[in-house]
Amino acid sequence: MYTTILAPRVSETDAVGHINNTVLPVWFEAARNPIFSLFTPDHDFSKWKMVIVKTTLEFVKQVYFGTDVEIRIWVQKIGTTSLELYEELYQNEILCARNTAVYVNFNIAYQKKEAISEEIRQELRHHFIAQKEEEGTYDE
Amino acid sequence: MYTTILAPRVSETDAVGHINNTVLPVWFEAARNPIFSLFTPDHDFSKWKMVIVKTTLEFVKQVYFGTDVEIRIWVQKIGTTSLELYEELYQNEILCARNTAVYVNFNIAYQKKEAISEEIRQELRHHFIAQKEEEGTYDE
Amino acid sequence: MYTTILAPRVSETDAVGHINNTVLPVWFEAARNPIFSLFTPDHDFSKWKMVIVKTTLEFVKQVYFGTDVEIRIWVQKIGTTSLELYEELYQNEILCARNTAVYVNFNIAYQKKEAISEEIRQELRHHFIAQKEEEGTYDE
Amino acid sequence: MYTTILAPRVSETDAVGHINNTVLPVWFEAARNPIFSLFTPDHDFSKWKMVIVKTTLEFVKQVYFGTDVEIRIWVQKIGTTSLELYEELYQNEILCARNTAVYVNFNIAYQKKEAISEEIRQELRHHFIAQKEEEGTYDE
Numbered sequence: 104m105y106t107t108i109l110a111p112r113v114s115e116t117d118a119v120g121h122i123n124n125t126v127l128p129v130w131f132e133a134a135r136n137p138i139f140s141l142f143t144p145d146h147d148f149s150k151w152k153m154v155i156v157k158t159t160l161e162f163v164k165q166v167y168f169g170t171d172v173e174i175r176i177w178v179q180k181i182g183t184t185s186l187e188l189y190e191e192l193y194q195n196e197i198l199c200a201r202n203t204a205v206y207v208n209f210n211i212a213y214q215k216k217e218a219i220s221e222e223i224r225q226e227l228r229h230h231f232i233a234q235k236e237e238e239g240t241y242d243e
Numbered sequence: 244m245y246t247t248i249l250a251p252r253v254s255e256t257d258a259v260g261h262i263n264n265t266v267l268p269v270w271f272e273a274a275r276n277p278i279f280s281l282f283t284p285d286h287d288f289s290k291w292k293m294v295i296v297k298t299t300l301e302f303v304k305q306v307y308f309g310t311d312v313e314i315r316i317w318v319q320k321i322g323t324t325s326l327e328l329y330e331e332l333y334q335n336e337i338l339c340a341r342n343t344a345v346y347v348n349f350n351i352a353y354q355k356k357e358a359i360s361e362e363i364r365q366e367l368r369h370h371f372i373a374q375k376e377e378e379g380t381y382d383e
Numbered sequence: 384m385y386t387t388i389l390a391p392r393v394s395e396t397d398a399v400g401h402i403n404n405t406v407l408p409v410w411f412e413a414a415r416n417p418i419f420s421l422f423t424p425d426h427d428f429s430k431w432k433m434v435i436v437k438t439t440l441e442f443v444k445q446v447y448f449g450t451d452v453e454i455r456i457w458v459q460k461i462g463t464t465s466l467e468l469y470e471e472l473y474q475n476e477i478l479c480a481r482n483t484a485v486y487v488n489f490n491i492a493y494q495k496k497e498a499i500s501e502e503i504r505q506e507l508r509h510h511f512i513a514q515k516e517e518e519g520t521y522d523e
Numbered sequence: 524m525y526t527t528i529l530a531p532r533v534s535e536t537d538a539v540g541h542i543n544n545t546v547l548p549v550w551f552e553a554a555r556n557p558i559f560s561l562f563t564p565d566h567d568f569s570k571w572k573m574v575i576v577k578t579t580l581e582f583v584k585q586v587y588f589g590t591d592v593e594i595r596i597w598v599q600k601i602g603t604t605s606l607e608l609y610e611e612l613y614q615n616e617i618l619c620a621r622n623t624a625v626y627v628n629f630n631i632a633y634q635k636k637e638a639i640s641e642e643i644r645q646e647l648r649h650h651f652i653a654q655k656e657e658e659g660t661y662d663e
Contacts, residue, residue, distance in 0.1 A: 110556060112549065112556075113397055113553075114549050116398035117394060117397065118288035118291075118400050118448060119398075121398070123394045123396075124272070124394075125265075125268040125269045132533055132534055140589075146589035148258040148259050148260075151258075154302075156301070156302055157299075157301045157302065158298075159300075160298045160299075160300075161296070162296055162297065168398060169560075211259070250413065250416060253538070253543065254412055254537060254543045254545040256428070257534060257536045257538065258539075258541075260428060272394055273392040286448055288448075307426075309420075397568075398568035399568050399571045404552070404575045405552055408545040428539050431538075431539045434582075436581070438578075438580045439579045441576070442576055442577065491539070
């Protein structure tokens with residue numbers, strides 16, 4: 104599991120009084136930094152690999168300014184060229200949102216999908232969702 | 244169909260070279276302004292009704308800076324208290340993303356769901372997705 | 384004068400109830416699109432020229448969701464390699480913010496400042512602030 | 524000195540390849556969270572006090588994705604109803620931007636400025652810029 108702690112910003116609230124819904128995709132992407140580093144270790148954007156294909160985001164509870172949030176990311180599926188992540192957002196230990204994000208490993212220079220290397224797979228496997236279920240923390 | 248034209252901003256691009264994926268939820272929400280006005284005509288956020296529950300976003304093509312985008316929104320389903328929208332993003336007449344967004348009509352003061360009024364339903368029905376299919380513009 | 388009309392977005396409000404102050408730099412930058420096109424007509428970011436050096440932003444009135452805003456940009460000064468803009472933000476014909484932005488014409492490939500071409504100067508001169516003062520629209 | 528460490532997000536870069544200039548006001552505001560908590564300890568936005576009046580932002584060096592940034596905030600001046608902050612942004616121990624931000628202590632319910640309480644002044648004085656100069660860390 105990849106874990107990231109973020110402090111909500113005033114600019115991320117909206118006039119309804121909570122964190123605006125469009126901020127959650129920003130936070131989930133921010134929490135993928137260790138995965139981006141795995142695919143593009145030198146952070147050279149001309150060699151960037153991860154291209155997002157689909158997200159499914161469920162809003163469970165309102166998120167508030169004033170208390171840190173924690174984002175937890177698991178690897179749900181590793182395909183030949185694709186990666187599926189399962190992500191949760193907690194505030195005060197309460198689940199506030201769940202997200203899945205599907206990426207493809209894309210070579211921008213050649214404009215085609217590439218197989219995810221065995222080296223990266225090995226690292227990603229340490230974060231498999233199965234791990235989560237075994238630990239009995241699955242929330243549904 | 245609700246239609247909104249937006250000009251991409253430099254701040255909405257990312258270092259990979261396109262519009263960052265987290266901007267699309269912002270644009271789709273921006274394009275829902277006429278629907279927000281329907282539910283809260285005076286824009287008084289203390290009486291705000293529309294609370295988002297779920298979004299499913301597919302990224303079909305990259306979106307670029309330099310050319311306007313067009314967002315088209317249809318009503319997919321009107322439940323007793325819920326509203327499901329189907330949304331598309333076009334640039335240069337090419338479909339770049341599709342999104343569904345599920346909202347509930349929520350009374351913040353009473354903290355409970357409310358039935359969507361017949362008056363609002365009538366207006367929403369003018370934007371039914373069925374309309375889209377009849378006109379043969381469905382893109383799949 | 385370069386003029387841009389923008390519709391405030393719910394995501395741009397904050398919990399205090401207005402447009403968050405950090406949104407104004409985003410809007411002012413968005414309104415500079417015609418100037419960016421002048422310096423980099425093909426929008427190729429690898430040949431991007433305009434690098435921002437300084438901004439001075441005064442918040443005069445709160446800006447609200449629900450009504451379009453208008454941004455007006457004048458050229459205040461054209462140096463050998465620099466460009467100074469004076470910008471105003473109006474909502475309901477009321478001045479809500481003023482900004483100055485200083486840019487340099489920077490060649491990213493060579494990593495050095497470049498003189499602004501005579502061709503660009505000629506175009507920029509049409510938007511000189513002097514024009515504004517002559518027309519008696521200066522607001523102070 | 525108030526210090527905040529932030530991890531740049533991919534969504535905060537732009538196609539030129541760096542952190543977009545409009546992100547810096549967002550980060551500086553984020554780093555003011557301890558000051559906001561001082562003025563509104565319960566984070567109740569209906570009792571929010573700090574209203575921004577003016578910012579002056581100088582961009583000294585480009586900021587990159589991939590390395591944390593540090594924001595340092597000092598109190599420059601405490602007026603009867605106003606507060607002036609001096610802020611710096613560092614990446615890899617290099618000064619990348621400086622900002623001043625002027626706030627007024629504003630009572631939203633009564634729609635008027637209020638004197639900053641002696642209790643808050645005492646806390647703010649611990650972060651006076653004079654402190655910085657004495658420690659010889661002033662960078663100019």
